[in-house]
Amino acid sequence: MPELMQFLLSGATVGAVYALVALGFTIIYNASDIVNFAQGEFVMLGGMITVFAHMAGLPLPLAALLAIVVTAAIGVALNKLAIEPARGAPVVSLIIITIGASIFIRGAAQLVFDKQLHRFPAFSGDDPIAVLGATILPQSLWVIAGALAVFIGLWLFFTKTLTGLAVLATSNNRLAAQLVGINTSWVMTLSFALSAGIGALAGVLVTPITLTRYDVGIALALKGFAAAMLGGMGSPHGALVGGILLGLLEALTAGYISSQYKDAAAFIVILAVLFAMPQGIFGAKRTERV
């Protein structure tokens, strides 16, 4: 019983990380149908910029804030310099551009920062908290709370605000969005800033647990992408549930079978789910576009 509890707690922590990455995919996807594979790099930048700003003497909260703002600006630059000039190209081409951008950002990070693993202190110390015979790190609670907060924020944004609705409208029909007075290029700028900022926040929250390095983004983007697909791309509910499920699956497989099989087991379950529900668990089942 304590054993199971331990697996669940570590699964929930890892799952919250995946959920945060998956939530970052949501906004850009909802605005443009683009799956932004540079999302993992935003997470890396969030961690790395915080590390170096903290080393340079900034207090941790300020360093984290700086990291989020700078990463959001990098997201906007990615849109202005790489995505906007290619507007009108098929979505697949735009996705390939984001893959190129992720390689570029990784290379640049290696030059600007270094190739070492880094961390900064956990926000509330490193003393494990006992829960029903198992333990959890205080930082894990920060990660889980962060994922929940971002989820609620996004859900409110898309369902309760006119700006959120304008983001959905822009991807559904860009021409019509322009005709009702939506500045669609501003919507894209906003989407990249928000997605990048959420990615950076994820990096800030997880670095004390997972550590960070210039190349941690790829694995995170793949897991976050898998989580988003599992839950249903574009849906905040899907990102949260998909992320947590993926984390639990991995932790249980690692615990009861072997950690060698954790990735394989997770992907088999995802494939099975997608086979039965191609849109993912919370994916849009509404009418296809005309």
Place this chain on the structure above:
Amino acid sequence: MLTVEGLRSRYGRIEVLHGIDFTVNSGEIVSIVGANGAGKTTLLRCLSGVQPITHGDITFRGEVLTAVPAHRRIRLGLAQSPEGRQIFTKLSVEENLRLGAFLYSDERVDKDLADAFAMFPVLKEKRNLSAGGLSGGQQQMLAIARALMGRPSCLLLDEPSMGLAPILVAQIFDVVKGLKALDVTVLLVEQNAFGALSISDRGYVMETGRIVMTGTGGELIADPRIREAYLGV
């Protein structure tokens, strides 16, 4: 209210509007009729700012629109219900309408929404359903209602009767005629020349990127050349 002078526009290297001149006066219903491919849709796209122009001027209520981006033109009072309806298929009927009033956040939005539902009761019944599930006629009503939510003083309508059953066509033309009472000036583009001209104060005939004839609605309907080319009589 709306003056267009010497307007030219192209797709790539192919020019499709070769110098268009026309005016729409406040309170009028003006039609532009012409065969498929004449350039009517391109013209309306230029007016709304979603298609670049290479020459000419568009003046709307005294303001030259050339440098005004698409999303600002609606704020000036120029709204469009585009060809093919272009509703937000994945959003609900009510969300479509609220997006029509995207620029406004005052109490008048709720009043306008109530007016839209009074004008098109079927939209009220389906307000929470996905707009992609509406029939063609209902989608057309939604497209017009959405444009009206933008509080236009001039409404551009691109082929509102396209693909509709005759009874619905008559209904849509009735709605257009009724816009006069709401103080909305209308520029109507149609292949259905007879239907359009019979509710219009004035009309223009467009052929391959040029205006070739103009007159009152009645004059054009009575003109033998028009009768032969567009009315099939």
